[in-house]
Amino acid sequence: MDANRLQARSWLPGVELFHADFSGQPFGRHSHDAFAIGAILHGVGGYQCRGARHALPAGTLSLMNPEEPHTGHAESPRLVYRMLYVEEARLPQLLGRKRLPRGFSELNPRDDGAVAAALARLVDEFARDDALALESELLQLLELVFTRHGGLRETAAPPRDGGVTARLRDYLEAHYRESIGLEDLAGLLQRHPRHLIEAFRRAYGVPPHTYLLQRRVAEAKRRLLAGEALADLALELGFYDQAHFSATFKRFTGVTPGHYRRGGA
Structure with missing residues (x-):
């Protein structure tokens, strides 16, 4: 079939x-x-x-x-x-x-x-x-x-652009619950997406989408310990569904959201 x-x-x-x-x-x-x-x-x-x-x-x-x-x-x-x-x-x-x-x-x-x-x-x-x-x-x-x-030459990493990467980090911090597109970010900051990713990784050690997920997980940990319901957190924090939330949380913490809340209670 x-x-x-x-x-x-x-x-x-x-x-x-x-x-x-x-x-x-x-x-x-x-x-x-x-x-x-x-x-x-x-x-x-x-x-x-x-x-x-x-x-x-x-x-x-x-x-x-x-x-x-x-x-x-x-x-x-x-x-x-x-x-x-x-x-x-x-x-x-x-x-x-x-x-x-x-x-x-x-x-x-x-x-x-x-x-x-x-x-x-x-x-x-x-x-x-x-x-x-x-x-x-x-x-x-x-x-x-x-x-x-395909014959594409590797490029040297661009020089660190503290102004652009700091503005990108601030934007991700302020909008971490939202669906954000890479091309939208590039337009906002007047940089090509590839340059943004390379400069951000150079400055903070991870690409922008990983930083965004880490920020969502950090907020989820805080809200789980405050007693908020698991079912409400996934969509409120910008995850696709409960499974995506649970898998991402475990990827960064080593435990599921439920285990984290029980362990921290």
Whole structure:
């Protein structure tokens, strides 16, 4: 039984995430108007491209340039993979680079797990209504893939900009309950999203979305000890749902919200 999903967000144009889980479904010869960045998770995928037949076992990446004709099929009883599509016209804005990547020369390089893990984090953020985390994970994934496989040069960390990073921190402190977008922050502070993330991490040791989650968890701890109901805290503090709240709280504290309240009582 097929369980394919194609996800997109209206506020993130030109970006789609495809989760494929199927058996027996072939894809005829076609192309995409976007860069395709995928990781094979289970089984063996296959396609015809650049005049050759390719087999992609689990642990392999699938990297394709825009308008590159190819077919697609499963070479195993079941095939599971994740594929990110990013329109070429969106790269200048997303990457904030004057010199863009040349494209992928190798179709299916082996992965050390870094790209697959970055795609998994992106899948998690697509399931939540957290623009800052989703945009941040997307940017980090694009930097990783195009630096490793697309000819994008690594850049030196920008000089510390205490004024901008301090204003960003103050904004996050004042608006930590709200849904905040990375591009919105970049517009507010007149910096490219990549520069904001790099400068903020340099100044405070973590990217902005991690700082925001830490701030929410700190407030949750205070309110839990004050006796507030668990059911009310998740949405009030900007979490997607109760499960997201509990998982994030445990990630930063090592215990669930319920255990924390019982231990502190």
